[in-house]
Amino acid sequence: MSNASERGVHRDHSPLLPTVSAGVVGLSFLTFVLAWLVLFPILTPSTQLVGGVTFYDVFGLAMLLCGVALVGSGVASRTGYVPATPSATAGVTTGVVLGVLGFVVTGLFVSQTLGIDGPMGLGWFLAAFVGGAAVFVATVAPREDVGSTVPIGAFALLAGLVVLLGVIGDSWTWNPSGLAATFSGDMAVPVVALVVSLLTAWAGAKAYEGFGARGRQLGAYMFVNLNAALMLFVLFVLIAFIVYRGLPGVLRGAAVGLGTGPEVAFGLHLPFDVPFVTNSYGLRNDVNGVLPAVFGTIWLVVGAVVLAVPTGVGAAVFLTEYSREGRFTQVVEIATNGLWSTPSIVYGLFGLAFLVPRFGNSASLLAGQLVLGFMLLPLVVITTRESIKAVPDSYRDASAALGVNQWQTIRSVVLPAALPGTVTGIILGVGRIAGETAPILLVTSSSMSPFPASRFVPRVLSGFQFTAQPPFVTNTELLQASSALPYQLYALITAGVGAGAGSDADIDPWSTALVLLIVVLTFYAVGIASRSYFRRRLQE
Amino acid sequence: MSKTDTDSRSDTQTESQPLVDHTVEGETSEEIRDEWTNYDFDGEAKLSVSELNVYYGDDHALKDIDMEIPEQSVTALIGPSGCGKSTYLRCLNRMNDRIKAARIEGNVEFEGKNIYDADANLVELRKRIGMVFQSPNPFPKSIRDNISYGPRKHGDIDTGLLARVLGRDDGEREERLVERSLKQAALWDEVNDRLGDNALGLSGGQQQRLCIARCLATDPEVILMDEPASALDPIATSKIEDLIEELSEEYTVVVVTHNMQQAQRISDQTAVFLTGGELVEYDDTEKIFSDPESQRVEDYITGKFG
Numbered sequence: 001m002s003n004a005s006e007r008g009v010h011r012d013h014s015p016l017l018p019t020v021s022a023g024v025v026g027l028s029f030l031t032f033v034l035a036w037l038v039l040f041p042i043l044t045p046s047t048q049l050v051g052g053v054t055f056y057d058v059f060g061l062a063m064l065l066c067g068v069a070l071v072g073s074g075v076a077s078r079t080g081y082v083p084a085t086p087s088a089t090a091g092v093t094t095g096v097v098l099g100v101l102g103f104v105v106t107g108l109f110v111s112q113t114l115g116i117d118g119p120m121g122l123g124w125f126l127a128a129f130v131g132g133a134a135v136f137v138a139t140v141a142p143r144e145d146v147g148s149t150v151p152i153g154a155f156a157l158l159a160g161l162v163v164l165l166g167v168i169g170d171s172w173t174w175n176p177s178g179l180a181a182t183f184s185g186d187m188a189v190p191v192v193a194l195v196v197s198l199l200t201a202w203a204g205a206k207a208y209e210g211f212g213a214r215g216r217q218l219g220a221y222m223f224v225n226l227n228a229a230l231m232l233f234v235l236f237v238l239i240a241f242i243v244y245r246g247l248p249g250v251l252r253g254a255a256v257g258l259g260t261g262p263e264v265a266f267g268l269h270l271p272f273d274v275p276f277v278t279n280s281y282g283l284r285n286d287v288n289g290v291l292p293a294v295f296g297t298i299w300l301v302v303g304a305v306v307l308a309v310p311t312g313v314g315a316a317v318f319l320t321e322y323s324r325e326g327r328f329t330q331v332v333e334i335a336t337n338g339l340w341s342t343p344s345i346v347y348g349l350f351g352l353a354f355l356v357p358r359f360g361n362s363a364s365l366l367a368g369q370l371v372l373g374f375m376l377l378p379l380v381v382i383t384t385r386e387s388i389k390a391v392p393d394s395y396r397d398a399s400a401a402l403g404v405n406q407w408q409t410i411r412s413v414v415l416p417a418a419l420p421g422t423v424t425g426i427i428l429g430v431g432r433i434a435g436e437t438a439p440i441l442l443v444t445s446s447s448m449s450p451f452p453a454s455r456f457v458p459r460v461l462s463g464f465q466f467t468a469q470p471p472f473v474t475n476t477e478l479l480q481a482s483s484a485l486p487y488q489l490y491a492l493i494t495a496g497v498g499a500g501a502g503s504d505a506d507i508d509p510w511s512t513a514l515v516l517l518i519v520v521l522t523f524y525a526v527g528i529a530s531r532s533y534f535r536r537r538l539q540e
Numbered sequence: 541m542s543k544t545d546t547d548s549r550s551d552t553q554t555e556s557q558p559l560v561d562h563t564v565e566g567e568t569s570e571e572i573r574d575e576w577t578n579y580d581f582d583g584e585a586k587l588s589v590s591e592l593n594v595y596y597g598d599d600h601a602l603k604d605i606d607m608e609i610p611e612q613s614v615t616a617l618i619g620p621s622g623c624g625k626s627t628y629l630r631c632l633n634r635m636n637d638r639i640k641a642a643r644i645e646g647n648v649e650f651e652g653k654n655i656y657d658a659d660a661n662l663v664e665l666r667k668r669i670g671m672v673f674q675s676p677n678p679f680p681k682s683i684r685d686n687i688s689y690g691p692r693k694h695g696d697i698d699t700g701l702l703a704r705v706l707g708r709d710d711g712e713r714e715e716r717l718v719e720r721s722l723k724q725a726a727l728w729d730e731v732n733d734r735l736g737d738n739a740l741g742l743s744g745g746q747q748q749r750l751c752i753a754r755c756l757a758t759d760p761e762v763i764l765m766d767e768p769a770s771a772l773d774p775i776a777t778s779k780i781e782d783l784i785e786e787l788s789e790e791y792t793v794v795v796v797t798h799n800m801q802q803a804q805r806i807s808d809q810t811a812v813f814l815t816g817g818e819l820v821e822y823d824d825t826e827k828i829f830s831d832p833e834s835q836r837v838e839d840y841i842t843g844k845f846g
Contacts, residue, residue, distance in 0.1 A: 324640075392677070394673065394675065394677035395677065395679060395680075397635070397638070397673060397677065398673065398677045398678075398679065398751070398754075399679075399689075399693075400635065400638060400666070401633065401635060401666055401670065401671035401673075401755070402666060402667070402670070402689065402690035402693070402754070402755070402758055403662065403663040403664070403665070403666035403667040403690065403694065403758065404663075404689070404690065404693040404694075405663065405693075408693045412689070412693065413679055416680075417680060538680040538738070539680070539738055539740065
């Protein structure tokens with residue numbers, strides 16, 4: 001008890017508890033990583049390691065060790081054998097987390113292992129409830145050092161024993177009644193190991209700092225970091241998977257060297273050749289490519305940005321700087337938020353019914369640009385408004401006190417300060433519209449093969465023609481239908497994933513996905529570069 | 541022009557056709573005015589305020605202010621928080637126009653004309669009556685751009701691409717203006733080697749002197765300062781105070797301050813506002829701090845109140 005009331009400024013230097021807890025955290029972390037590798041499945045769980053040991057045994061042993069160490073630390077701290085500063089209770093949050101776990105484990109054991117259904121199929125529920133409540137009480141009632149280690153340690157011990165003794169192992173399967181799925185041991189064991197390792201790492205982190213406020217701080221810190229790491233991991237896996245599947249198709253027939261690439265101008269050739277990107281579709285091609293779709297996507301995004309950014313920024317300036325805050329701005333705010341969350345197929349339907357009949361009754365690039373522009377518009381308005389509101393009023397005061405009028409103030413002080421926020425909005429919006437399939441399917445590509453020949457590459461810049469009669473400027477390219485990467489991907493997937501990858505000349509959907517990813521990431525890169533340029537202008 | 545009695549003042553008013561026909565109601569202001577004889581000074585008045593009333597909605601923030609501000613001197617406005625001294629200051633260059641709920645009645649004469657007249661040119665007014673704010677508020681631009689911001693926007697200096705192409709580049713004039721303004725604000729020696737750096741990288745005191753320099757760049761005659769040193773440390777404060785004294789040789793400075801020692805150190809005359817938006821006493825600073833007419837002012841200055 002005396003340890004609990006000690007109030008030293010410096011940490012007690014007895015190394016036993018921190019050493020053991022650090023071991024628990026490290027072992028849990030290794031188990032965690034190993035469990036992911038087995039789940040994915042990069043490692044096979046039944047692989048024989050040295051001396052006939054399998055990964056099942058490794059998981060079982062790790063959980064057993066963590067369990068023993070945690071129970072040991074809790075008891076040692078409670079009896080005063082090691083110094084610690086625990087609070088009176090582990091807290092309701094810990095109790096609820098472990099209670100839910102107890103509920104699930106007891107429920108599964110009673111209903112699946114023992115096969116008890118009880119009256120009206122509620123028997124397992126009552127048992128599970130009692131089990132959960134018991135774990136909750138066991139967590140909350142004792143002092144923190146026991147409450148936050150012994151239940152978790154016991155659970156880890158149990159799981160370790162079950163796995164080590166082979167109760168759940170290689171040949172174990174589980175067919176839950178009412179579900180078509182079958183769970184096997186090589187899936188269940190790593191999942192159990194994941195959950196257990198998270199819990200033991202948490203408890204170990206608390207024990208490392210001797211429980212109390214410091215212990216909870218470290219526990220929370222560990223979870224927050226784990227969260228961030230997990231997010232990066234998911235992103236990395238996603239990109240790595242697409243690259244892994246798509247890269248061979250993209251690089252098919254690729255060559256590097258002087259004069260190998262397609263001609264750019266004046267007999268000059270690019271020093272590299274990636275036929276998948278630079279070719280269109282044609283019967284005589286060795287490698288068919290996605291060039292028309294790439295250009296389609298690029299022009300759609302450029303058109304949407306050109307339409308949405310000036311109008312959106314203008315609307316935001318009016319709403320924030322000129323109009324009075326009131327009913328009108330409230331309604332506009334609700335409307336913009338609503339527009340931003342409107343499903344894209346609704347925009348597409350509007351384009352199909354309203355725009356397409358007005359553009360020669362055929363699908364066109366322009367209709368797609370307009371529809372995507374409408375989709376981007378609300379986000380530009382929302383983010384620009386927020387960043388204009390965030391510009392300090394003292395800038396406006398300073399400018400007004402110099403006799404500068406409102407418009408000049410907006411143009412030379414407010415907008416430059418708000419620009420980085422606007423660009424952030426555009427980056428987010430471009431990510432959405434570049435991958436948009438539904439509206440493009442309806443208004444831009446409906447009359448178009450997803451794999452067009454080279455004459456269907458939209459050449460917007462050279463398509464402008466000037467005439468003597470109104471409307472003076474025409475662009476047939478803008479009024480033509482066009483393919484786009486997401487549309488092409490959709491067409492490939494509806495034909496069956498991988499169905500196109502039979503012969504060398506066919507287009508692999510993963511390669512299209514990779515090219516789409518690269519196009520979107522390139523837009524991101526441009527956006528982020530311009531944002532940091534505008535930020536730097538404000539700071540340097 | 542000097543105020544000697546109420547009659548002569550009302551005469552001048554009828555001559556100069558006041559914008560708002562304001563009738564004095566209630567005796568409170570008369571009572572207060574009785575407590576002290578009107579401030580009499582030698583020289584010209586730069587600004588003369590008469591029967592100024594400000595309302596924020598139903599709140600009567602300033603009550604019947606009559607005050608003449610002599611040129612090329614430092615006038616301090618002191619008083620407890622919420623007494624209306626900042627509101628009063630912001631009336632002098634019509635910054636209160638920016639507050640939608642504010643309603644202003646009365647006369648503020650600058651060079652013989654009411655600045656609240658319908659034909660008043662706000663741009664010209666604010667160029668000639670500059671303002672420095674409580675916390676330093678330089679723009680997130682370079683030091684040079686901060687100084688030349690006003691003249692550029694007014695079209696007095698043009699360094700744009702078109703001007704350069706047409707050979708009408710004012711770059712040299714801009715450099716001279718920046719140097720002159722920074723020297724006047726006693727900042728030149730500290731920043732002359734980094735005029736292209738962002739102003740937000742300067743220290744708080746340097747930023748405030750930059751704001752003063754920015755204000756000087758539009759060539760004002762009056763400089764209004766709203767507690768210009770309240771966000772600064774003692775060393776930066778004393779630099780600002782020295783600067784104010786220097787500026788008063790050429791400019792008319794009106795400064796709001798919370799700090800009575802500061803008012804005593806820097807000002808030639810002091811106006812005391814007390815709670816309720818009343819101007820209670822206005823006289824030579826020495827007189828206010830040594831022998832005030834009003835008991836309330838004496839209580840305030842000796843710390844018994846406010």
